Amino acid sequence: MNAHLSRRTLLGLLGAGAGAHLLSGCGDGGSGDPDGPQAINWWHIQNTEPMLPVWAAMAQEYQGAHSGVTVEIQPLENEAFKAKLTTATQAGSPPDLFQSWGGGTLKQQVDAGLVKDLTDDVKPWIGSLLPAAVQPFTIDGKVYGVPFDVGMVGFWYNKALFDAAGVTAPPTTWAGLLDAVRRLRAAGTVPIALAGKEKWPGHYYWAYLAMRVGGLGALQQAAKDGNFDTPDFVAAGERLRELIDLQPFQKGFLGADYSSPDGQAATMGNGGAAMELMGQWAPSVQASSSTGKKGLGDKLGFFVFPAVDGGKGSASDAFGGGNGFAVGKDAPAATVDFLRSLLSVDNQRRAAKTGLVLPTVREAVDGIADPNNKIVAQTLAGATGFQLYLDQAYPPAVGQQVNDSVAELFAGNKTPAQIVKDITTVAKSQ
Amino acid sequence: MTRPSAVADASRAAPATHRSAAGRGAARRGGPPRPGRRGALAVFLTPALLLFLSLVIAPIAVAGYASLYKWNGFGLPENFVGLDNYTRALADPTFRGDLWRGFVLIVLSLTVQLPAALGLAMLLNQPLRGRGVYRLVFFAPYVLSEVTTAVLFTLVLSPNRGLGGAISRWLGADAGAVFADPDTVLFAVFLVVSWKYFGLYMMLFLAARQGIPKELSEAAATDGATAWQAFRHVTLPLLGPTIRISVFLSVIGTIQLFDMVWVLTGGGPIHASETMAVTMYQYGFRRFEVGYASAISIVMFLLSLVFALTYQRVVLRRDTEGALTTQGAQR
Numbered sequence: 001m002n003a004h005l006s007r008r009t010l011l012g013l014l015g016a017g018a019g020a021h022l023l024s025g026c027g028d029g030g031s032g033d034p035d036g037p038q039a040i041n042w043w044h045i046q047n048t049e050p051m052l053p054v055w056a057a058m059a060q061e062y063q064g065a066h067s068g069v070t071v072e073i074q075p076l077e078n079e080a081f082k083a084k085l086t087t088a089t090q091a092g093s094p095p096d097l098f099q100s101w102g103g104g105t106l107k108q109q110v111d112a113g114l115v116k117d118l119t120d121d122v123k124p125w126i127g128s129l130l131p132a133a134v135q136p137f138t139i140d141g142k143v144y145g146v147p148f149d150v151g152m153v154g155f156w157y158n159k160a161l162f163d164a165a166g167v168t169a170p171p172t173t174w175a176g177l178l179d180a181v182r183r184l185r186a187a188g189t190v191p192i193a194l195a196g197k198e199k200w201p202g203h204y205y206w207a208y209l210a211m212r213v214g215g216l217g218a219l220q221q222a223a224k225d226g227n228f229d230t231p232d233f234v235a236a237g238e239r240l241r242e243l244i245d246l247q248p249f250q251k252g253f254l255g256a257d258y259s260s261p262d263g264q265a266a267t268m269g270n271g272g273a274a275m276e277l278m279g280q281w282a283p284s285v286q287a288s289s290s291t292g293k294k295g296l297g298d299k300l301g302f303f304v305f306p307a308v309d310g311g312k313g314s315a316s317d318a319f320g321g322g323n324g325f326a327v328g329k330d331a332p333a334a335t336v337d338f339l340r341s342l343l344s345v346d347n348q349r350r351a352a353k354t355g356l357v358l359p360t361v362r363e364a365v366d367g368i369a370d371p372n373n374k375i376v377a378q379t380l381a382g383a384t385g386f387q388l389y390l391d392q393a394y395p396p397a398v399g400q401q402v403n404d405s406v407a408e409l410f411a412g413n414k415t416p417a418q419i420v421k422d423i424t425t426v427a428k429s430q
Numbered sequence: 431m432t433r434p435s436a437v438a439d440a441s442r443a444a445p446a447t448h449r450s451a452a453g454r455g456a457a458r459r460g461g462p463p464r465p466g467r468r469g470a471l472a473v474f475l476t477p478a479l480l481l482f483l484s485l486v487i488a489p490i491a492v493a494g495y496a497s498l499y500k501w502n503g504f505g506l507p508e509n510f511v512g513l514d515n516y517t518r519a520l521a522d523p524t525f526r527g528d529l530w531r532g533f534v535l536i537v538l539s540l541t542v543q544l545p546a547a548l549g550l551a552m553l554l555n556q557p558l559r560g561r562g563v564y565r566l567v568f569f570a571p572y573v574l575s576e577v578t579t580a581v582l583f584t585l586v587l588s589p590n591r592g593l594g595g596a597i598s599r600w601l602g603a604d605a606g607a608v609f610a611d612p613d614t615v616l617f618a619v620f621l622v623v624s625w626k627y628f629g630l631y632m633m634l635f636l637a638a639r640q641g642i643p644k645e646l647s648e649a650a651a652t653d654g655a656t657a658w659q660a661f662r663h664v665t666l667p668l669l670g671p672t673i674r675i676s677v678f679l680s681v682i683g684t685i686q687l688f689d690m691v692w693v694l695t696g697g698g699p700i701h702a703s704e705t706m707a708v709t710m711y712q713y714g715f716r717r718f719e720v721g722y723a724s725a726i727s728i729v730m731f732l733l734s735l736v737f738a739l740t741y742q743r744v745v746l747r748r749d750t751e752g753a754l755t756t757q758g759a760q761r
Contacts, residue, residue, distance in 0.1 A: 092504075413700055
């Protein structure tokens with residue numbers, strides 16, 4: 001043994017040994033023989049009916065067809081999933097197959113080397129998926145996840161309340177929307193339900209207005225250079241303030257949840273407000289949160305976010321996102337094949353039949369049974385451009401700042417010019 | 431990662447107890463510790479010390495280390511920024527607001543919550559029909575978890591359909607949207623926290639009151655003291671130790687307040703009910719700015735530590751005599 005081994009070297013060696021030991025402990029040793037026994041650890045967030053049993057059945061069938069592969073499913077509630085994944089990824093041991101929305105959060109995981117590059121594995125079949133759905137999972141030209149669901153945000157409205165207020169057709173311009181809000185208020189109806197406590201529903205308004213005023217290019221440019229302090233973003237805030245000044249929201253909206261018994265979805269589902277700006281899941285959450293568990297039924301309608309006069313963006317540009325799965329760095333070889341089986345045309349049709357999933361596989365789109373889902377799928381199919389939710393598209397710190405800042409706009413304690421400065425400060429520091 | 435090491439410690443401690451039985455025989459009472467006794471000390475202290483080091487000291491050290499870096503929590507921290515995270519916290523209006531809100535909550539706790547609990551305890555010490563029932567009812571909220579309590583109150587105080595709104599409208603007021611108004615939300619949170627915790631303090635005060643011998647108040651009455659004089663000059667001074675420890679628990683609890691606020695309001699609207707722990711969580715787990723979140727947690731730790739030590743040294747000095755603070759003098 002070398003007598004001159006310094007203490008620092010010794011400590012370094014000890015540290016390296018401990019590190020290697022930790023790493024070997026974290027992996028599940030699945031990257032060896034592709035035909036040997038393999039366990040796929042799968043985290044998804046469809047933890048309730050109707051998708052929970054469907055995923056379980058698909059996993060069961062795959063196990064039946066592939067002896068030696070076991071799928072260990074861990075269904076998690078959305079917020080619980082985020083917290084659990086955070087600790088798992090920060091410890092450097094992501095699950096083998098897990099929920100992802102793509103965008104900035106996925107990019108952070110990619111940069112940390114936690115997720116597998118799927119580009120070559122999925123090349124033969126990724127073309128059968130809708131390009132808009134795959135886009136959020138593509139980072140620097142490489143595919144790091146596969147979407148099983150895609151949708152968009154738009155206005156869901158109560159036809160009966162619109163009729164009663166004398167609003168005969170859904171508004172197509174921002175001025176028209178403001179006018180509809182005035183009429184609804186005059187008729188004694190709460191025009192808009194909003195979950196102010198959760199912040200993300202509020203950011204839809206600002207993001208959509210930025211898309212309509214500045215066009216998709218403005219948002220893409222801001223993602224690159226971190227500069228939100230432009231006339232277009234300020235103008236988006238000014239337009240939003242026109243709406244906020246009409247006081248269109250339900251009482252206590254700043255403290256309202258999205259899906260609690262008195263939240264945004266319940267207010268809509270119980271007929272307590274005339275419209276909400278929400279994603280494709282809105283009808284089912286309205287139904288499950290409403291008192292009678294039925295929702296609005298055929299009184300519910302959908303219209304796209306209106307155009308803004310003089311804006312550079314088109315009213316056919318869509319804002320939204322979907323759900324997908326990413327594959328962890330140490331996942332066993334069968335994981336990608338299992339993922340492909342989940343996205344087979346048959347399985348996508350089955351998922352679509354539940355009414356909770358809008359399929360990303362083109363051929364499976366005919367499996368959509370729910371009329372509301374059909375409208376969203378048709379609108380999305382005709383979309384001229386697509387922007388992912390800002391709190392997913394940008395790095396988490398920027399996305400959260402957008403949500404926080406827009407919430408301050410809703411509460412009326414910051415101006416449109418102030419919030420773009422706040423967001424820019426955070427974006428530039430990333 | 432810490433859990434397996436704790437298990438290892440426990441297994442290591444098990445055979446050690448056998449050795450200690452032999453070691454104890456060699457030790458004699460009094461006099462300087464002999465080698466055998468030192469061995470026994472080492473054997474008995476090591477497991478607890480290892481646990482304390484790995485579960486308390488090590489995380490604090492790691493947080494202190496991480497707080498010097500700009501780090502998103504993935505991989506190892508590399509971007510050393512010195513004290514930037516601390517200067518940023520002190521300039522951050524949200525964090526400064528946290529300090530102010532923490533101060534307001536502490537003042538409210540000490541001036542409203544504890545006196546109310548003391549008053550109730552004195553009342554329930556009187557011969558009263560159904561006294562046991564009242565004691566049980568007032569103590570019951572403390573048994574609920576913070577999250578359960580918070581969910582309960584979001585339902586009761588829900589603006590459009592809540593029971594609280596209905597009752598207040600019937601009384602001609604409107605308490606419906608207290609959690610949605612930045613001006614009222616902090617007080618609403620304080621009310622819920624008090625609802626949950628006043629029972630605990632009431633119970634502590636009640637137990638202490640019952641530990642005061644009857645003879646003392648009887649003697650005071652014989653000397654012609656009024657009820658107020660007996661309370662002010664006999665009961666209150668004898669409740670001193672309990673009051674002092676209650677103040678301590680209340681302040682430390684307020685500095686670390688998280689669960690209740692997180693579920694009730696999430697810190698909103700517009701940070702009006704945010705506490706240091708909520709801000710830390712937002713940055714650590716939502717924005718992935720782990721370095722900055724660590725700096726906030728270190729500030730929280732230092733505030734608690736400085737308060738605890740000062741309070742022990744100055745206020746609790748008499749109560750803990752012979753335990754911690756005067757160890758040096760005893761020798």
